[in-house]
Amino acid sequence: MDLDLTPLTPIWTGDAEGISATLRITGLMGSLRWWFEGIVRALGYYACDPTCSPTEQGYYNACQYDPDPKKNPFHGLCPACWLFGTTGWARRFRLSGSGLHASEWCIIAAPEVARLHDNWLRRVYKPGSKVLWGDALKLQFTRHFTRIRVPGDVDLDSIFCGLLNVISRFSALAAKPQNGWGIVEWRERPQFDRTALSRFINAFPGDSRDTTGMFNVKETAFFEFSIPNPGRYATYTPEMKIPRFANPDYLSRVLPIAYDIRYKSRARNPRMGGGADHGIRPALKNLLGRRAEEIVGASARTQDEERFASRVFVSHLYRLTPRDPYRFRSWVHVPPDLVRQRQAVTGAIQNVVTEMFPSSSCKLYTWADFQKEVL
Numbered sequence: 433m434d435l436d437l438t439p440l441t442p443i444w445t446g447d448a449e450g451i452s453a454t455l456r457i458t459g460l461m462g463s464l465r466w467w468f469e470g471i472v473r474a475l476g477y478y479a480c481d482p483t484c485s486p487t488e489q490g491y492y493n494a495c496q497y498d499p500d501p502k503k504n505p506f507h508g509l510c511p512a513c514w515l516f517g518t519t520g521w522a523r524r525f526r527l528s529g530s531g532l533h534a535s536e537w538c539i540i541a542a543p544e545v546a547r548l549h550d551n552w553l554r555r556v557y558k559p560g561s562k563v564l565w566g567d568a569l570k571l572q573f574t575r576h577f578t579r580i581r582v583p584g585d586v587d588l589d590s591i592f593c594g595l596l597n598v599i600s601r602f603s604a605l606a607a608k609p610q611n612g613w614g615i616v617e618w619r620e621r622p623q624f625d626r627t628a629l630s631r632f633i634n635a636f637p638g639d640s641r642d643t644t645g646m647f648n649v650k651e652t653a654f655f656e657f658s659i660p661n662p663g664r665y666a667t668y669t670p671e672m673k674i675p676r677f678a679n680p681d682y683l684s685r686v687l688p689i690a691y692d693i694r695y696k697s698r699a700r701n702p703r704m705g706g707g708a709d710h711g712i713r714p715a716l717k718n719l720l721g722r723r724a725e726e727i728v729g730a731s732a733r734t735q736d737e738e739r740f741a742s743r744v745f746v747s748h749l750y751r752l753t754p755r756d757p758y759r760f761r762s763w764v765h766v767p768p769d770l771v772r773q774r775q776a777v778t779g780a781i782q783n784v785v786t787e788m789f790p791s792s793s794c795k796l797y798t799w800a801d802f803q804k805e806v807l
């Protein structure tokens with residue numbers, strides 16, 4: 433099955449060196465599995481975290497493959513391991529991709545924070561870092577093990593289309609979505625059975641293993657912002673570009689300012705004591721104090737490599753043609769222990785954007801909307 437997507441922001445599938453010059457399928461697979469797991473948990477089923485992130489409680493329970501189908505018809509696998517594979521059980525499909533070229537990595541920042549961003553980004557992104565861009569991302573999906581029955585008796589192609597449909601509607605593909613990359617939409621929406629994704633998951637047995645705090649779409653709010661006037665970012669100067677002399681081919685359609693929306697803070701003037709902080713991170717710190725770390729993440733050495741992963745994601749601004757208004761997506765996972773602050777958190781994010789772009793408008797989507805549109 434061939435699937436065609438249009439990148440709306442460049443795609444990042446880079447390696448540890450911080451260079452993303454070729455499309456690495458492992459970089460795509462990680463994000464596909466991440467979204468799939470979030471949907472499985474939202475539907476009330478267990479999905480393990482294959483990275484086995486250490487938590488205060490110990491380690492998340494990864495699935496143990498049981499080869500005996502008589503004893504265990506699902507081989508002891510969660511829906512995510514069944515589809516994406518785990519030790520002893522191969523991934524049920526093959527994926528390849530083409531159509532993109534390497535383009536210069538570049539972001540734009542407000543002049544008062546550009547130096548600051550430049551300093552820490554230099555430690556994260558190696559000189560010569562690339563992102564992937566092009567008019568069409570073509571994915572080839574091939575089903576493996578065609579004689580094995582798929583739980584729910586659904587068609588595996590439709591499960592995969594359903595997952596990509598979620599990504600093209602609400603989220604992002606590939607790595608570093610928190611840094612603005614990976615927004616895509618269908619170039620041509622394939623015909624598929626939209627119920628396949630949830631029917632597949634609902635066919636699995638219940639599992640009492642705890643998933644509290646793990647990514648869960650049900651606990652996530654999705655935003656879609658429209659920005660008719662991006663203000664001074666629309667006429668950025670060379671001082672606002674990082675790296676300064678970069679001139680990638682995506683800049684006519686993409687305004688790469690996600691860092692400013694997430695982090696931007698105006699340094700306080702040490703003599704005058706004035707100055708105010710802006711951006712989602714300082715706004716949530718104001719709102720939640722130290723507990724904000726549970727949502728915005730806690731920095732280790734740099735703002736990019738976080739000790740606790742961020743649960744706030746902001747895309748760069750994008751538009752399909754230079755005549756369209758800019759748009760961007762954002763989503764925030766509010767874990768259960770902060771559920772009472774949920775509305776305050778989504779309100780604070782909306783306020784940050786309104787303050788930055790007074791003419792902007794926002795659509796907010798909850799789990800009910802998500803279910804209605806893509807499940």
Ligand SMILES: [Zn+2]
Pocket residue numbers: 479480481494495509510511512513514518
């Ligand atoms: Zn599993």
